[in-house]
């Protein structure tokens with residue numbers, strides 16, 4: 243058992259910029275690093291599994307957990323509730339790193355409670371490419387696309403809160419840069 247705290251890495255981006263893709267690639271490259279599985283009231287997308295991408299819960303359950311103080315942070319995002327359970331940090335045990343995929347509201351709350359956490363913001367190379375990526379993702383219909391694309395500018399406006407900003411243009415290069423930040 244190691245007594246060292248895991249490195250807490252917060253990864254945020256406007257929806258569609260590639261944070262899920264980059265996080266998965268980082269997890270494949272770094273041993274003993276875990277992904278913090280959030281709770282959400284949004285419905286699972288095709289291929290998503292309860293307990294893997296998210297803990298999918300109803301609004302009542304979520305609100306109950308929030309009232310009990312079970313969340314390290316939580317926020318309204320795109321019309322749904324999302325939160326990080328405190329249990330995720332305990333579950334990380336003696337892992338080397340723990341990665342949080344949260345929006346800017348979540349990043350702010352985690353940084354306030356754990357100042358050593360490192361926050362990285364992923365940007366798309368352009369809004370046109372963000373639109374292409376978001377539309378290209380099979381899970382998006384026109385309504386969910388619109389909500390996410392319209393929210394992107396607001397999300398991007400908060401980049402100043404982050405320790406690093408990374409442009410996800412060429413995937414291998416962005417993965418390399420993200421891995422370097424983690425190792426540093």
Ligand code: ADP
Pocket residue numbers: 255256257258259260261262263264375376378379410411412413414416
């Ligand atoms: P997010 O988790 O930020 O919402 P995703 O990781 O789901 O974004 O990526 C959105 C879409 O863009 C996916 O279809 C993904 O395969 C694609 N994508 C991600 N990064 C790149 C990249 N560097 N170049 C081209 N396509 C990418």
Ligand code: 5GP
Pocket residue numbers: 254255256257280281284315316317319320324325326343344345347348349
């Ligand atoms: P999606 O529904 O596309 O998986 O995620 C939508 C947004 O919710 C993304 O910006 C993602 O970072 C954010 N998000 C996911 N989990 C959490 C969480 O636990 N807390 C907060 N604050 N945001 C989250």
